[in-house]
Amino acid sequence: FHSGLRLVIHLRMTGRLVYYSFAAGTDKHTHGVFKFSDSSELHFHDVRKFATMWLVTSADINVIKGLCSLGPEPFAAEFSPKYLKEKCAASRRPVKNLLLSQETVAGIGNIYADEILFEAGIDPSRAGNSLSDKEIFSLWQSIKKVLSEGIAARGTSVRDYVDGAGSKGSYQHKLKVYGCEGKKCHLCGSLILRKKIAGRSSYYCSSCQG
Numbered sequence: 001f002h003s004g005l006r007l008v009i010h011l012r013m014t015g016r017l018v019y020y021s022f023a024a025g026t027d028k029h030t031h032g033v034f035k036f037s038d039s040s041e042l043h044f045h046d047v048r049k050f051a052t053m054w055l056v057t058s059a060d061i062n063v064i065k066g067l068c069s070l071g072p073e074p075f076a077a078e079f080s081p082k083y084l085k086e087k088c089a090a091s092r093r094p095v096k097n098l099l100l101s102q103e104t105v106a107g108i109g110n111i112y113a114d115e116i117l118f119e120a121g122i123d124p125s126r127a128g129n130s131l132s133d134k135e136i137f138s139l140w141q142s143i144k145k146v147l148s149e150g151i152a153a154r155g156t157s158v159r160d161y162v163d164g165a166g167s168k169g170s171y172q173h174k175l176k177v178y179g180c181e182g183k184k185c186h187l188c189g190s191l192i193l194r195k196k197i198a199g200r201s202s203y204y205c206s207s208c209q210g
């Protein structure tokens, strides 16, 4: 803002910003409305109240927990194969956790992590430091590919996700492993399995992912 204040919004799982070109009504899940001079509005909406919004001065921005430890965006130049290799090599944690950790790369959730690992042919429980250079490069490529496809399909509407215009995404129809336990892998015909890694369900094909 002109005043030097900054607005920081962390949408977490179900928070969203919906833009209306007119003065729209609110419901019980609307927690904030930004009104613009052309009478359009941006609504801050969250059915589960996990999202948070801060209004801070530039000097105070570092006090927001979690924000300064956010890793690079997956499409930033900083997110290079070399960077990913350093992060993997430094960790014995399962590669699935590394993808979900917002410190490695920002913005990958549980669904996309499973799809990325399937695309890369890597078992989600493999330790980060056990990955070969070739696997890391494949992982890096898969992160970009799967996220690009997800964005092109306007997101994945598994529960109540809608995009900034309030529309449901369609990526849920393209999921190859997530939520597919017991179904046949479309590459090899083996059954998709599910296991818990760090408390989160992970879906994978034990034949395609080594």
Ligand SMILES: [Zn+2]
Pocket: 185, 186, 187, 188, 189, 190, 205, 206, 207, 208, 209
């Ligand atoms: Zn398979």
